[in-house]
Amino acid sequence: MLKDPVVDCTSSRQQLLALAGALPRLPRVDIYAFLEAAKEQADKLPEHIGRALDEFNVGGNQNGYLSLKGLPVEPDDELPPTPTTTPPPADRELLNMEAMLAIVGRRLGLHTAYDQGYGNRRAREVLHELYPTPDAHPLSGETSSTQLEYHSDLYHHALQPQYIILSCSRGDHEGKAATLVGSIRNALPLLSDEVIERLFERKFARPVGISHGDRIEDSSSLAYVKPLYGDRDDPFLGFDRSVLRADEQADKEALAELDSTLDSVAKAVRLGAGDLLIIDNLRVAHARTPFEARWDGKDRWLHRAYVRTAINGQLTGGERAGDVVEFIARR
Template identity: 55%
Template sequence: MASPVIDCTPFGKELRALASRLPRVPREDLYGFLEEAKTLSAELPGEIADALDSFNAQGNHDGYLLLRGLPVDDSELPVTPTSTPAPLDRPLLVMEAMLALAGRRLGLHTGYQELRSGTVYHDVYPSPGAHYLSSETSETTLEFHTEMAYHVLQPNYVMLSCSRADHERRAETQVGSVRKALELLDDATRARLHERPMPCCVDVAFRGGVPDPGAIALVKPLYGPAEDPYLGYDRELLAPDDPRDQEAVAALSKALDDVTTSVKLTPGDLLIIDNFRTTHARTPFTPRWDGKDRWLHRVYIRTDRNGQLSGGERAGDVVAFSPRR
């Protein structure tokens, strides 16, 4: 079985050259920036381009692709952010450029109106007192979740690039693949979970200012082709009310735990998570608040799968929330 890790260190010079041809202030004209990234993505080194195209076409058993050894230099970075969104005039960072080039090879960068002020590029960094469901939490586990499984326009890919790791290199991004977990489920459990809508709560950003609106969405834990289904799972938010559904979801949860793979993101890593066939989590770490804390960059990518696109969309579009029913 092919490794999900691609060593990009031999292509550092080529990748820096591509990044240098992108507009220097991406947020000044994000549509234009991402269009140029699409053009330049055709010039990605062959090994990287082939890996991205293959992953986009059929995924893999692990549920993720890791581009390792991309060009990044801590001496070129500003301090780790302490607020969001990023200033509109912030110059392009190399790991943001890598997200643009690889992401446009896959599909369309998308912002979500209710999330991070509707921005497309997200800085992910520790924040004091962050909500336990937020990516800005650090000293508690961010539990397994399929990103926005409750959203009609759920992204196909979650992309995370790393400019800085946590100081102790403790933080792990954990990925549970449904293709692996399915092998541990009996036929009755699989049948119970497949194409069965279950109540699901939503993240804080999508609650419309209501502290707890309850389970306002319906999510199918398994859906699509029965022999190779997609996954909709959130350990904190999926809330089945039928005891038989609870039992089936518990079995799925255990299977996902049993097949979990952990990735410690280091500077120069770009992790692409297949958000239709995985759930992911992050283990705790301890920030120092010294300007050098863990700093990731995140984008969401939509493709033409599962009704994500209806025609006329552009990379850089921002979409409004609509819960699955």
Template identity: 30%
Template sequence: MLTYREPSADGGAEGVTVELTPPETEQFRKVAAEITGMLPHGEPAGPEQFDDPGLLAEIEVAARWVPPRLARALSRFRRQGNPHGVLLVRNVPLDDDLPPTPADGAAPAWSGLCTATVAQLAVVSWLGDVIAYADEKAGHLVQDVVPVRGAEQRQENSGSVLLELHTEDGFHPYKPDFVTLLCLRADHERRARTTYGAVAQALPRLSAECVRVLRRPLFRIHLSSSFGGTGTGTGTAAGAGAVSPPLPVLSGPATDPEIVADFHAMEPLDETAARAFDELREAMLAVLVGTVLEAGDLIVVDNRAAVHGRTAFRPRYDGRDRWLRRCFAVADLRPSRAVRAPGSQVCAPLRPAGGP
């Protein structure tokens, strides 16, 4: 049975939490309202309209007026991270009249979620440039993460079984540097813990031989079913045919490495690599932290320094199920320019090198 440490409410023991005061939340709400006033309200009002460089630039300018304590925390996390690879912000402003949790995995329009949408984009603008992928969630910059009937057993965001620890889109050449998850609605029974483990915490538990093997390109990741023409985004990643090229799990400085891992979809290429990967998994589980996200909680995962997942929960499909919104950021958008249309933040469909 897994055990979890909870992040400290005051940022003490874990040093990861910023809890906005009521005046700070209200200040943030006013910033979100100002940004909303800039948005075109005609049809279509779908999520894709945010893929506009002028609009994103205006959001970035307005986001300079978020509460200073939040701005400092986000700026510091962007520049230097923290030992836990995560920043948790509580009391982010949400819309007063939240619509039902979408049954099909996507809200129809941003206009019903003005405050939440622009508040999340404002946070992301402090972390870098928003990025999305045409293969995933129709290329939307702000995505809905909800349980989908019939997908319960899938190792993807539409499922409700234990979601294994993973690097988000670790197989992609332009994977996110940061993953933001904003909770609009918690699960009914408060069982779904968002879990994370930082490589900095696990590193002292690894043998020198394990680290040496993890730094070699002896691993590959089975692509999520939406990528590379393998499906629609609702399948099981490890069952998809396309795989990444061989890659290392650890890279970068010896004392402060980066990690790419997926404990469901990553395949070691030989027995030595398999033993090292098992050792890493045990070390990650030993330092695992988990928290039940409540409405208004926004978690930022440094996708280079930590893996994340989620414990199982029981959806009811009654319009009140768990509902997160997800948005990615990269520290520098420019390296991906060859795979994006001019003026777009969305990467073109991935063309994998080959199958298993």
């Protein structure tokens, strides 16, 4: 039976605040120490939350995400204005939803920063911020008025992280922004055998210099990805509607069918203040619908981190939460 992928945390508010209160106040000053402290608190999570995370961590679920609601976000007037530049200053005090991102992530695995292959400084941070900007690159999470198309994060990296965690300090004003999660477990039965075969066998070029949140578009360096890989009956997925290159007509059609099928099965998650979303980045592609930014200091504000687990060769021993992984192109 399909379990409801939503965990209501409202009743655990005080306990969660106590866990957050035990973390260092300045997370960015010593990220290793911060995430080590988060690990200690992760072991003390309220039972029903810890159990839901542990179960999800064993083999995921059908829809490819788990959402936590009712986490102890600050009252809106106690939050700083939504940022307009990143990364935040190293002396910015810990926010409750950053604490939740850290503690939940440490229950699941190791927070990790990724060099994306072209010197993007922001990518080397472990704790990311997502907020709309007026002149956002069309493929970046800083967009607002346009749809952010289906993609997996860092699928061109050989050590692609299993989880993307998004936690929300502020939702968008109108509650319109939806994160769409299209699970390969739901899409696979709807794809033709011929398309599945092609998506397993063909390698598609992915220019390394194009990334969400970066403006450098050097296409001289390429990674190669198979959109489906692993277990034929329960495959992993690595996909980007906007960026993967196909020359042959049949390849283009296979990618288009994958895209529309993921969209047809996608679930919409609207992140509001106090919500946290764990995306199984190896089994889904995600997108975000357009919304209206007002640039009034109260725009949508998410915190994000990537988490590695022992799945699919991501860890070989000796890794720590807080590491920065150098770029290794998928081939």
